[in-house]
Amino acid sequence: MIARIDDERAARLAPLFTRRATESVRIAALLDAYGTGHAFFSTYLQNEGHAVLAQIDDTFLLMDCGADYPELACFMQWNPYFLRLMGAYRPLETIAALLPNGTLHRHVQMTAYAAMPSKTPAIQIDRHPALRDIYDVEGTTSTAFDVWYADISHRIRHGCARAYLVRMDGEPVAACLISAESRWAGLISSVATKEQWRGRGLATALVNAACADLIGCGKLAVLECEFSLCQFYSQLGFLRDFEIGTYERAAAVKG
Numbered sequence: 001m002i003a004r005i006d007d008e009r010a011a012r013l014a015p016l017f018t019r020r021a022t023e024s025v026r027i028a029a030l031l032d033a034y035g036t037g038h039a040f041f042s043t044y045l046q047n048e049g050h051a052v053l054a055q056i057d058d059t060f061l062l063m064d065c066g067a068d069y070p071e072l073a074c075f076m077q078w079n080p081y082f083l084r085l086m087g088a089y090r091p092l093e094t095i096a097a098l099l100p101n102g103t104l105h106r107h108v109q110m111t112a113y114a115a116m117p118s119k120t121p122a123i124q125i126d127r128h129p130a131l132r133d134i135y136d137v138e139g140t141t142s143t144a145f146d147v148w149y150a151d152i153s154h155r156i157r158h159g160c161a162r163a164y165l166v167r168m169d170g171e172p173v174a175a176c177l178i179s180a181e182s183r184w185a186g187l188i189s190s191v192a193t194k195e196q197w198r199g200r201g202l203a204t205a206l207v208n209a210a211c212a213d214l215i216g217c218g219k220l221a222v223l224e225c226e227f228s229l230c231q232f233y234s235q236l237g238f239l240r241d242f243e244i245g246t247y248e249r250a251a252a253v254k255g
Contacts (some may be wrong), residue, residue: 028151062087116237
């Protein structure tokens with residue numbers, strides 16, 4: 001059975017999140033930021049802990065702890081808001097086979113356990129930038145600024161996200177986020193550099209800074225990438241953790 005949980009039951013998940021810090025980072029950070037009382041964010045347990053399933057708007061996040069996959073597939077298929085499922089690749093592959101007309105993407109989660117010495121020139125990084133500058137550097141997000149800003153600024157206020165920005169001659173040119181930060185790990189994401197400024201080590205400097213900040217707080221630094229980028233991130237001290245996936249329902253694929 002899949003049942004929605006309240007704050008009291010969510011607090012009992014801490015030992016599980018501690019043991020599986022990298023896999024739980026998104027769900028744990030969202031629970032810290034929003035709790036269980038928001039209409040757009042809900043957390044569910046299957047069979048008292050065989051799976052943790054969180055829903056934020058149209059996206060589901062899965063932690064598999066011995067899940068009943070047919071039940072999960074049915075639960076999501078009949079949810080009118082379901083467009084996307086994210087989690088470890090093998091469980092998603094099984095669930096995707098039970099869902100009609102979707103697309104499953106495969107990529108890698110990597111984790112850094114120690115900060116590497118920076119091999120880039122000294123670059124000034126703004127750790128408290130205007131979020132409009134971060135959004136403008138990213139450039140490719142499909143989320144409207146007001147919606148994106150409301151979420152990211154809320155996470156930052158609750159200590160569940162951080163933003164990093166590099167300026168050249170006053171112009172924002174490179175940015176990244178720790179978009180989800182739990183008590184045990186942080187997810188580095190949205191690393192972007194404007195085209196004319198690429199090849200100067202700015203992205204490397206940003207990732208190194210975010211990684212060092214997390215590890216300095218006793219947390220693991222996590223990121224997700226395509227297989228082709230594993231060598232690049234390995235040079236920054238990240239190790240391949242496990243394969244992850246994103247399943248997109250047909251409606252999301254059609255856009």
